[in-house]
Amino acid sequence: MQVATMQSAARAQRLGAAVRRGKQARRQVVVQAASDTKFADYQPKVAFFFPGQGAQTVGMGKEVAEAVPAARQLFDRASDILGYDLLAVCAEGPKDKLDSTAVSQPAIYVASLAALEKLRAEQGEEAAAAADVCCGLSLGEYTALTYAGAISFDDGLRLVKLRGESMQAAADAQPSGMVSVIGLSADKVAELCEAASQEAPQGQGVRIANFLCNGNYAVSGGIAGCEAVERLAKGFKARMTVRLAVAGAFHTDFMAPAREQLQQALAGTTIQEPRIPVISNVDAAPHSDPDTIKKILAQQLTAPVQWETSVKTLLDSGLERSYEIGPNKAGRLRGVIAGIMKRIDKKHSIENITV
Structure with missing residues (x-):
């Protein structure tokens, strides 16, 4: 009886430690530079949310590329950088190629920015520039930083390409x-x-x-x-x-080799101060210092995604309406991000701009 009691106590202690670790994982601390305070008192009203891996679907991008010249130009530019016809893969597949980490990440990045061009074409420049805060789910953070002017389209695509390839390699090396x-x-x-x-x-x-x-x-x-x-x-x-149909254990130490490669690429990439706050997946806070942003993007590969805290913080800070901008799995009434938002706040107004 005493042994059973001791085993039960030990198990309770271990589970208590697990809960504490879970809470600590939600409190990632980023050491802020003195220059990283521009958005300390941001008051969001309109948010643009960009999806991450898993949003891809065969057929995405085809209609918007045909209807919106600026969107087609993005796909053409991307194909030159990537060395293959990205629009053809998005529009026609095959599905297993589009779903691969190395391809799906640049595909979602470009398709999301094409969706932004769709918003601009359909609702005007004012609508496309309406966001005073933005964030993206994992991969989508790169799209958000591009929208906010911190990263150029070309540099963002090169980083996302490397990110996808290195994550795939890390997953292949250790199942x-x-x-x-x-x-x-x-x-x-x-x-x-x-x-x-x-x-x-x-x-x-x-x-x-x-x-x-x-x-x-x-x-x-x-x-x-x-x-x-x-x-x-x-x-x-x-x-x-x-x-989940992903290559491996994303946002854990299984991705450490990919993080090292990404750090090297980020060191040679120009990142500007964002024009609007971009909420980090790592600590659910906005950052303005380019060096801090580089560190966070590398850290993001092995750190948990703090999406719940990010959204709740935005809502508590006065966020009034949102857009989810990017591809959406075929057949879904709303995107993944919009679905999560409705779980957190049913009354929040969120519109999907999909391609």
Whole structure:
């Protein structure tokens, strides 16, 4: 009886540690430079949100490239930089090529900026320039920085190309994965991750990688850890789990090799002070110092995505309306970001501009 009690206490202690680690993961600290205070008192009214990997769908970009000359020019410019016909891959596939990390990331980046040209063509320059704050989900942060004038289109595309290729290489070198856990709070998912990690071999553990919204969190880690999450989830009262169709454990240390490559590329890239706040995935805060932005973009590859905190902070700061700008999975009534927003605040006004 005493042994059982001691085992129960030890388990409770471990689970408590997991919860604390989960909360700490949501409080990533970025050391700010003295020049990084331009947006300290920002008061958002209109936000542009840009999607991340997973938003791609075969057929995207075709109609907007035919209807909006500026959008077609973006695809043509991208094809020159990438060395292949990006519009053809977006419009015609094949799906497995478009879904690959190395291709989907530049494809989503360009398609999202093409959607912005669609907004400009349909609603005018005032609508296209309406945002006083922006952010993007993981990959989408690069699109947001381009919209905000911090990164040129060409440099942003080159960075995204390298990012996708290096993430694919890191995933190929060490098999890993991601699982979406539906129906649990963040603390419960942290407990689930701890339990799954205890069952997995060393180095195959999992942690929360995407804090999306209450009841919807994605965990990343080794294949054995992901399998353990799927096996144990019902015991933690999760409604369901979904294995994500991604190359590997994004936003964890499994992506450390990609982070090193990206750091080198960022060091040689010109980044300007953004004209409007861009909310970082790493710490849910805006940054104006170019060197800080470079550090954050590299850190983002191995740090959890703080989307839930980002959105709640914007809403608490007075955000009135939003646009989700970029491709959207075929058949969905709204984009992933709009769906998350409605889970957080049903009354918030958000419009989809999709391609």
